[in-house]
Every structure is written in structure tokens, then in C-alpha cells.
Amino acid sequence: MTLEGLDDLDRLIIHALQRNARKTSSKTIADRAGVSPSTVRNRIQRLEDRGILRGYHADVDYERAGYQLHTLIVCTAPVPRREELAASALEIPGVVRVEEVMTGAENVHVSAVGTDSDDLSRIGRDLNELGLEVVDEDIIRNIHHGSYTEFETGAEDGT
Template identity: 45%
Template sequence: MGQIALDDVDRGILFLLQEDARNTTIAEIAEKVEVSNSTIRNRIERLEGRGIIEGYYPKIDYEQANYPLHVLFVCSAPADEREELALNALDCRGVVDVREMLTSRLNIFIEVVATNTRDLAEITSDLTSLGFEIESSEIVTNHYTRPWGEFEFEEAEE
């Protein structure tokens, strides 16, 4: 499918969903972007259907969920195997996120959660057996996100 141009309504929807998709209602979005509820529903369906909205994901505090080890592995993989290895990594126990980098030797970032160091060692072994070379591992203490600024919109003044 070809790309579709986003208008102010689409951008407003995307901004508000990025801000808090779980707690933002169709009615709240409609009020803020000044269109009807049905327009918002139709637009969200269109954005999902065109692959612009790919899903809705909870932000999880793994430590609060009793998974105290939250680690980012910085890996390298052969460029011609990178995508396949990245997809295979998702099947490993403990892996919650895999990111492919376009260039550089350090071209795969793998985020994992574990309950203890033995668990983490098993995950490390699983990843290396897939063909990843783990260059470094970093303990994640916090992760911050914000809606992309290009989707920001001016709310109507009351």
C-alpha cells in the first residue's frame, strides 16, 4: 500500500494515543481535535488498516512485576542474517524487544527481563547460540518516551 498523507486530525489522534492510549477515550480525542466520535473511530480504523498504528503496548515496570533484571544487550550480527536473527531472538524466553540498526557493527539491540543472574546467563547462552555476538550488556534503570513532536497539535482555546 502507498503512503497516505496525514492531516491535523490524524496527527492529533496519533499524538494523543502515543501520550496514553490506555486511558484516552474516543470521546476525549474527538473533543480535543474537534471532530465527531465516529470520525475518530473511522480514522483510527483507517490508520490501523494502513499499518500506521501497528498496535497498543502497555508500559510495564518489570521490577514491580518481580523481574528485577532488565537488561539491554548490544549485539552484532551478519548484515545478511540480521532480520532473521532478530525475529528468532523474539522466540527466546525473556526477550521483550528487539531493534535492528541500519548501519554499524553494533546492529541489534535486544531487551530482556530476568528474575536472577542464572536466568540471565541462560538467556545470554540462548542468544549466542542463535548467532549473536554480544558486545555489551547494560542494566536498564528507566525508560522514557514521549509522543513525536510532528504529531503535536494545538488544542482549541476555551
């Protein structure tokens, strides 16, 4: 067992699911690890129960879906209210992701989607009304995802 009780099989499962959860079967992982598919399914369930695997999310190309504007809105929240305001921001139509940042004044990052600049202006006003100060806004062109390499089996010993 390693940090947080994750062993090589747990890390291999997490790495495989991060790379492509939709197209990675328990059998595929089991074949690579030399264990049974039921062992992999049991481990996935255990990782979910422990809150390590928290969900499986669709990677949406908003532009192809008809929402031309995907923006990152950087906000400042009073630290005592940061968590509450970040959670409330998700309720604003068009907000698709909110990240709390632990350091610095720009401590809430909001990803929002809209069809035009009016949508984005409304979202900015709604965030301000909520109590978040909008500091900066950037249009996102692309998002690239990867899997955390430390979850690859053998990562600790360099293999």
C-alpha cells in the same frame, strides 16, 4: 494532507494515543479536534489498516512485577541475517523487545528480563547459539516514553 497522507486530525490522534492510549477516548480526541467521535474511530481504523498504528502495548514495570533485572544486550549480526536473527531472538524466553539497527557493527539491540544473573546468562548463551554475537550488556534502571512532537496539530507551522 501532509507527509505520508497524514493530516492534522491523523497527527492529533496519533499524538494523543502515544501519550496515553488506554485513557484517551475517541470522544476526548473528538472534542479537542472539533469532530465527532465516530470520525475519530474511523480515522483510527484507517491508521491501523494502513499499518501506521501497529498496536497498543502495556508499559510494564518489570521490577515491581518481580523481575529485578531488565537488561539491554547489544549484539552483532551478519547483515544478510540481521532481520531473521532479530525475529528469532524474540522466541528466547525472557526477551521482550528486539531492535534492528541499520548502521554500525552493533546492529541488534535486545531487551531482556530476568529474576537473577543466571537468567541473563542463559539469555546471552541462547543469543550466541542463535548466531548473534553479544558485544555488551547493560542493566536498565528506567525507561521513559514520550510522544513524537511533530504529531501535535500545528507542529508544522510552529503553533
